[in-house]
Amino acid sequence: MKLELRIAGVVLAVGTTLSAAQSIAEPPDAIYTHGNMHTLDPDRPRAEAMAVRHGIIVAVGSNEEIKRLRGVDTQVISLHGRTVLPGLIDAHGHMAGLGSYGLGLLDLSAVTDFDQLVQVVADKVATVKPGEWILGGRWDHESWPNKRLPSHERLSAVSPNNPVWLRRVDGHAGLANAAAMHAAGVNRDTPVPPGGDILRGPTGEPTGIFVDNATSLISRHAVGGSSRPEALILKAQEMCLAVGLTGVHDAGISPSEAEVYRRLEAEGKLKIHVYAMIAAEYAVDYYADHSPYVGKRFTLRACKIVADGAMGSRGAWMLEPYADRSVDDAGKPYVGLAVTDPRRIEEISRASLDAGFQVCTHAIGDRANHEVLNIYERVLPPATRAEKRFRIEHAQLVNPSDIPRFAELGVIPSMQPTHATTDMRWAEARVGKRRLAGAYAWARFLQTGSRIAGGSDFPVESHNPFYGLYAAITRMDQSGKPPGGWLPDQRMTRTEALRAFTIDAAYAAFEEDRKGSLTPGKLADFIVIDRDIMTCDLADIPQTRVYRTVIAGETVFE
Numbered sequence: 126m127k128l129e130l131r132i133a134g135v136v137l138a139v140g141t142t143l144s145a146a147q148s149i150a151e152p153p154d155a156i157y158t159h160g161n162m163h164t165l166d167p168d169r170p171r172a173e174a175m176a177v178r179h180g181i182i183v184a185v186g187s188n189e190e191i192k193r194l195r196g197v198d199t200q201v202i203s204l205h206g207r208t209v210l211p212g213l214i215d216a217h218g219h220m221a222g223l224g225s226y227g228l229g230l231l232d233l234s235a236v237t238d239f240d241q242l243v244q245v246v247a248d249k250v251a252t253v254k255p256g257e258w259i260l261g262g263r264w265d266h267e268s269w270p271n272k273r274l275p276s277h278e279r280l281s282a283v284s285p286n287n288p289v290w291l292r293r294v295d296g297h298a299g300l301a302n303a304a305a306m307h308a309a310g311v312n313r314d315t316p317v318p319p320g321g322d323i324l325r326g327p328t329g330e331p332t333g334i335f336v337d338n339a340t341s342l343i344s345r346h347a348v349g350g351s352s353r354p355e356a357l358i359l360k361a362q363e364m365c366l367a368v369g370l371t372g373v374h375d376a377g378i379s380p381s382e383a384e385v386y387r388r389l390e391a392e393g394k395l396k397i398h399v400y401a402m403i404a405a406e407y408a409v410d411y412y413a414d415h416s417p418y419v420g421k422r423f424t425l426r427a428c429k430i431v432a433d434g435a436m437g438s439r440g441a442w443m444l445e446p447y448a449d450r451s452v453d454d455a456g457k458p459y460v461g462l463a464v465t466d467p468r469r470i471e472e473i474s475r476a477s478l479d480a481g482f483q484v485c486t487h488a489i490g491d492r493a494n495h496e497v498l499n500i501y502e503r504v505l506p507p508a509t510r511a512e513k514r515f516r517i518e519h520a521q522l523v524n525p526s527d528i529p530r531f532a533e534l535g536v537i538p539s540m541q542p543t544h545a546t547t548d549m550r551w552a553e554a555r556v557g558k559r560r561l562a563g564a565y566a567w568a569r570f571l572q573t574g575s576r577i578a579g580g581s582d583f584p585v586e587s588h589n590p591f592y593g594l595y596a597a598i599t600r601m602d603q604s605g606k607p608p609g610g611w612l613p614d615q616r617m618t619r620t621e622a623l624r625a626f627t628i629d630a631a632y633a634a635f636e637e638d639r640k641g642s643l644t645p646g647k648l649a650d651f652i653v654i655d656r657d658i659m660t661c662d663l664a665d666i667p668q669t670r671v672y673r674t675v676i677a678g679e680t681v682f683e
């Protein structure tokens with residue numbers, strides 16, 4: 126049997142392996158043997174063993190091939206037949222946001238109706254000082270029996286002296302109580318900011334629900350509740366490493382968070398790879414005195430713009446009115462919200478291009494996607510379009526005629542499979558059946574030549590990438606509904622899903638030469654898990670447990 130062994134990109138026939146191995150100056154620091162490895166390297170998709178030196182994969186092959194590379198000081202780790210995958214990458218998450226739930230922000234995701242939400246807040250009121258803000262989020266009225274957006278009155282009754290600000294699960298709307306609105310100086314006369322909405326009751330009084338650009342009316346007054354950014358990021362890192370993430374694209378940070386990341390990196394405390402996007406509000410000023418930064422663990426060479434809101438809170442910007450809210454309060458056709466003026470998106474995109482930063486724009490509705498593609502088409506020089514790898518974050522509802530434009534323009538769809546399996550409960554109510562042809566249309570994107578960067582948008586969804594892989598492959602929720610999957614022709618294969626969370630996410634960060642597959646010459650980023658997700662029962666994928674997470678050769682979770 127003639128096998129090939131790959132050493133640092135050079136393919137050698139097995140007969141020459143020994144001498145070639147000896148010609149490598151130093152033996153590996155560690156070899157991992159007896160693994161069931163899915164490498165995602167097209168030259169050698171499956172392997173048993175891997176050798177690592179100075180944090181880099183130096184060889185991948187059979188047990189015999191790799192054992193021959195062993196030196197006197199080489200550590201040998203048997204994986205006892207366990208499955209190994211390239212480290213998983215979440216191409217869209219919010220580290221500080223995740224960390225704040227890890228560190229005590231009220232997590233309302235398990236709340237099943239408004240009564241329960243009120244009770245959770247009442248319990249919290251008993252533990253805090255009068256006047257202290259109570260902050261929380263992740264509630265979802267779509268999972269409550271009446272599916273109606275709540276109004277503040279009962280919340281205000283249980284918390285008369287503590288301002289309360291609770292974000293909806295999508296982060297694009299929030300519920301404030303009377304004390305919070307009072308503290309923020311908001312009342313019935315407060316003008317509605319462009320790209321936002323203040324919902325009102327029959328008497329014209331605000332209900333406490335603020336959407337998109339109106340959320341900052343409250344949130345900028347909300348103080349306390351969150352820990353220092355260092356603590357939030359380190360907490361999020363711990364949570365991510367434990368579920369097998371070796372990389373995260375942090376979708377929208379401030380310059381001060383960038384400083385925190387730089388410091389954590391310099392101190393050796395940042396273990397996970399973070400590919401960050403500077404938030405659009407800071408971007409242009411930031412470029413004045415910052416160049417793209419590519420470090421060992423932290424990279425900042427992208428910016429994040431927000432074009433519209435989210436579908437759950439009807440802020441996504443649509444080509445046609447919502448099916449379940451066709452007119453606004455003034456009786457005009459209601460198509461959602463343009464959160465950032467398209468002219469401003471174009472300005473920031475040009476400035477980013479000039480400064481050498483990638484542009485990543487949140488676009489959920491079909492109008493927002495259409496506008497952003499038009500802007501990218503105008504801004505990107507045709508000859509170098511593909512190299513710029515501009516991204517659209519979410520691309521949830523895209524007019525089918527716009528889907529091929531992604532690949533044509535070299536624009537990467539950065540998509541979150543669990544959004545589909547959460548939103549499938551109400552997506553048809555929002556947009557009707559016809560428009561679903563372009564909803565979370567993974568297969569259409571892949572068929573037209575796009576590479577999908579997979580993510581979760583944590584803490585909007587769970588940060589567990591196995592939930593995302595399962596959702597991508599099945600389009601079912603974790604109880605197996607609907608059987609066969611929602612719009613099942615848009616499912617990904619297991620390999621496509623794994624690519625989205627590894628090599629294609631790496632591609633979206635210009636890192637496919639360093640990350641995303643188990644290939645000699647790349648960083649030794651990999652995970653050891655308790656089941657083979659490429660062959661196991663689909664229903665078992667979400668329960669996958671991680672035994673070990675390795676980043677650049679260092680075991681960072683066990």
Ligand SMILES: [Zn+2]
Pocket residue numbers: 217218219376582
């Ligand atoms: Zn996001």
